[in-house]
Amino acid sequence: MTAAIPGESNATRGIPEVSQPIAAPAAPRLEWRVATVIEVREETQRARTLVLNVPEWPGHRAGQHVDVRLVAEDGYQAQRSYSIGSAPEEKTIALTVERLEDGEVSPYLIDVLRPGDGLELRGPIGGYFVWDVAQRGPLLLVAGGSGIVPLMAMVRHHMLADDKTRARVPVRLLYSARRWDDVIYRDELARVAERPEVEVSFTLTRDAPSDWVGYRRRIDRAMLQDVCWPAAETPRAYVCGPTPLVESVATLLVEAGYDPMRIRTERFGPTGS
Amino acid sequence: MQVEQMRLDGNAAGGMLRELFARDVTAALATCGGCGKVGPVGALLEYGHGMGVVLRCPSCDTVMVRLVHAPGWLRLDVSGTSVLAIPDTISVS
Incomplete structure (x- = not known):
């Protein structure tokens, strides 16, 4: 491997063409x-x-x-x-x-x-809270409020994969919001849920429409038992939301037998929320 | 003025850490100098403020990383971290 600078001759720059030490390449500088x-x-x-x-x-x-x-x-x-x-x-x-x-x-x-x-x-x-469809499944996504956003990138990435890849990576999404009007990406999630390999469940913690058939409480052990992949299937889990939700869900998943190294979390929210 | 006193996690500190490190370190494994727990930097608890960031151990609350912008200096205190193991995989981030 030689060091080549596009558009310039190395010779004119006095850079010898030598082998480069192979290491993980530095990521490009993070510029504003x-x-x-x-x-x-x-x-x-x-x-x-x-x-x-x-x-x-x-x-x-x-x-x-x-x-x-x-x-x-x-x-x-x-x-x-x-x-x-x-x-x-x-x-x-x-x-x-x-x-x-x-x-x-x-x-x-x-x-x-x-x-x-x-x-x-x-x-x-970020290199921790990231997911690629090549990592295989099954995949569990748990969102609280606007914590759905990075998980939606994963859902959309999954939707754009080819049929064969998608079939190998079944997805279950549990999304907790205060009320139906606060649910972000509602229409798109309804379309996503029509796919056989994706299941979407909602829980509304404050107000629910009178004809609501989904959950009406904060995420708890029984709800996770209903929705989650069994630990024996070695699922990956991504949990994103307010700190109390993330901590409680991650703890419950570990108690349910999930490998802590396969649970990735992202928290946000004001102190003490 | 800092009305949003946010507690997030090491993921959110990724940008600031990239000012120092050539590679993403949110996936790096950090060993707590207080209790010895090993976990990803992305999962540490972040206490952000105007001038920088503090990352604490989620198990014992030890301050593992302090990164502060002071006039003319970027100051990193990792005295609460005993080991930082950065994965050798190619990262696009």
Whole structure:
């Protein structure tokens, strides 16, 4: 292997053509880039999806996130992480943001940004909470609130795989939300659930429509027993949501016999929520 | 002003850690200097604040990583981490 710099002769640069030591290559430097908002989609009353075109986007893996930075005129900076909801196969990236009423960043992203506006971000970030359909199944996804976003990237990635691959990776998704109106990606999840290899279950913890046939409580041991893959099938589990939900679900899964190394978690939320 | 006092996890610190490390370290295994528990950096508890990040052991609450932006310096304190094992796989992140 020789070191070649595209468009330039190594000889003219005085770089000898020698073998390179083989090591895991360093990932490209994480640079701040200015993305352009292409589309804003209303998902729920409190959540919007921003579809972004990012110049020289290197591609991402399902589950990764970006850091978003806002800089005020006086130089004050606020930075937050947002999960990517779109599949790696797509050329643009989609961030779904839920408004925190006292937030510094989310109200701007939801109320102010319009198509054509720029947004400073860096990414993709993360090598732990990531999943690829080549990892085989079965796959268990557990979401609380906007914790559905990185899991949706996994679902969409799965949907775009070929039939044979998809059949090898059955997916079960359990999604906990306060009320039906807070459920993000409702219509798409209904379509996804029509696939034989995907099962989607919902639980509504605060209000449920009178004709609701799904669960109406916080996720507990009995619900996980209904929904989860048996531990003997060596499933992988990804759990994303507010810290208390993630901690309780991860603990229950370990108690149900899941291999802790196959449970991956991502938490968010205000302290003490 | 820091109205969203967030407690997240090591995943969210991935961007800041990439300012220091050439590779993603959220999948790296960190050994707690307090209780000896081994787990992925992504699963450590993060306490974010304006100037940086603190990562604590989810088992015993020991502060394992402190990363602080101070004027003119980026300061990393890993005295609470005894070993950081970074997987040798090729990462696209």
